[in-house]
Structures are given as C-alpha cells and as structure tokens.
Amino acid sequence: MIEANEEEALGVIANEVKVCQKCRLGKTRTQAVPGVGDPEAEVLFVGEAPGYQEDQKGIPFCGPAGKFLDEMLASVSLDRDKVFIANVIKCRPPENRDPEDDEKNACWPYLQKQIEIINPKLIVCLGRHSMMRLIPGQASISKIHGKPLRRPDGRVYLPLYHPSAALHNGSLRPVQLEDFSKIPSIIEKIQKSDQITPTSQESVPTAEVKINQEGKDKIIKQKLL
Numbered sequence: 480m481i482e483a484n485e486e487e488a489l490g491v492i493a494n495e496v497k498v499c500q501k502c503r504l505g506k507t508r509t510q511a512v513p514g515v516g517d518p519e520a521e522v523l524f525v526g527e528a529p530g531y532q533e534d535q536k537g538i539p540f541c542g543p544a545g546k547f548l549d550e551m552l553a554s555v556s557l558d559r560d561k562v563f564i565a566n567v568i569k570c571r572p573p574e575n576r577d578p579e580d581d582e583k584n585a586c587w588p589y590l591q592k593q594i595e596i597i598n599p600k601l602i603v604c605l606g607r608h609s610m611m612r613l614i615p616g617q618a619s620i621s622k623i624h625g626k627p628l629r630r631p632d633g634r635v636y637l638p639l640y641h642p643s644a645a646l647h648n649g650s651l652r653p654v655q656l657e658d659f660s661k662i663p664s665i666i667e668k669i670q671k672s673d674q675i676t677p678t679s680q681e682s683v684p685t686a687e688v689k690i691n692q693e694g695k696d697k698i699i700k701q702k703l704l
C-alpha cells in the first residue's frame with residue numbers, strides 16, 4: 480500500500496502537464512487536463528482529448544458527455560472517486576479538431592506514466608481514438624466495443640463507444656449502458672485470472688487482430704480475457 484507515493488507521483492505528472500509546451504496545443508489551451516481520480520483505481524477510463532468545458536475547467540469529462548459517463552458509472556455502482564479518468568491528449572485541440580500524430584506522440588508519455596503508476600486492472604478506452612492508441616490495430620470500434628482483450632503488456636483493455644456518441648445517436652445509448660454493465664464481471668474475471676498462471680501459451684484463448692506495422696498489414700494474436 481503506497482497510495483501516498485502514487486498520489487505524489489501522479490501530482491508530479493499533473494504539474495508537468497499543466498505547464499507543458501511539448502506540442503503546439505500548449506499555446507492554444509486555456510487549461511491542461513491531466514486527469515482525476517483514485518491513484519489506486521482498478522479501472523482507468525481513457526478518452527481522446529479535452530473539449531470546450533474541460534479546457535475551461537481543467538477537469539476531464541465535465542460537459543454533457545461527462546454527465547452521461549457519470550450516469551453510466553453510477554449504473555455499475557462506481558463514481559469518479561473510485562476510478563481514474565484521463566485522456567490520450569491532455570490539451571484541447573482548437574475547435575475540437577482531431578489531434579495530429581505529432582501531438583499524440585508528444586503527449587503519449589504522460590498517459591504511459593499514469594498507467595504505470597495507477598497500475599489498473601482494466602483500462603477502458605472511450606471512443607475510437609483512444610482505442611486506436613491503446614489497442615493498436617485496424618478493427619472498428621463498432622466491431623469490438625464491449626469485448627475485453629488482454630494485450631501483450633498483460634493488461635486487460637475494454638473498448639467502448641465514446642459517451643458523446645449517445646448524444647449524437649440516441650440508439651447507441653442502450654448499447655453503451657449494456658457494454659458498461661459488463662465492467663463488474665470483467666473485473667471479477669480479471670481478479671480470478673490473475674490468480675491463475677496459464678500452464679502454456681495455448682491455454683489462453685486468443686483472437687487474430689490485424690495491425691499496420693511500418694506500412695504493412697500484419698496479423699497478430701492477442702489474448703482474450
């Protein structure tokens with residue numbers, strides 16, 4: 480139990496992010512949005528980038544999409560104090576444009592450090608951009624949403640539609656709530672599987688995932704939970 484150290488380490492990252500000028504978004508942001516939550520959270524939610532409200536307040540998911548996220552968290556007896564919420568990109572791209580590759584690369588080490596410190600059991604990718612960064616591959620989120628995947632780093636990832644998707648397309652709302660409802664049982668399975676050491680590679684179910692490496696498509700196998 481080293482919560483104080485984790486909190487302190489996350490605080491150091493947050494302070495670096497707040498003054499960061501490693502990419503052009505540092506010039507246009509109002510406030511950077513490092514992330515908030517429990518330093519020892521079992522679940523880390525990762526969105527794409529701050530929007531207008533987040534940029535104004537420095538808090539992730541504090542606009543209408545955040546309200547729906549809170550509702551979904553409450554539906555599985557979670558709240559912001561029990562999880563950690565961050566973004567792939569810590570500063571708002573102007574007019575909410577997609578982040579450029581160099582901006583994503585410049586910001587990536589912050590999220591990597593946050594993952595190392597928090598060491599969550601489950602990383603929930605909120606939306607396509609988060610999924611593309613954390614689960615590299617070409618699968619569409621419409622095909623893999625709600626399906627947990629254990630990646631070569633040993634962590635379990637769950638891709639979900641971004642909460643704002645339901646605001647644009649109401650028919651996705653029940654789908655998102657159903658996907659979210661799987662989170663408690665996924666955590667339970669992870670806790671059980673963490674206690675079991677597979678006797679061989681073959682004993683772990685895998686799925687084929689297409690990735691693009693140096694411009695070439697390559698099929699790799701990723702472990703399913």
Ligand code: SF4
Pocket residue numbers: 496499500501502503504505506511568569570582585586
């Ligand atoms: S987006 Fe990330 S890398 Fe760019 S200025 Fe903000 S904190 Fe720094």
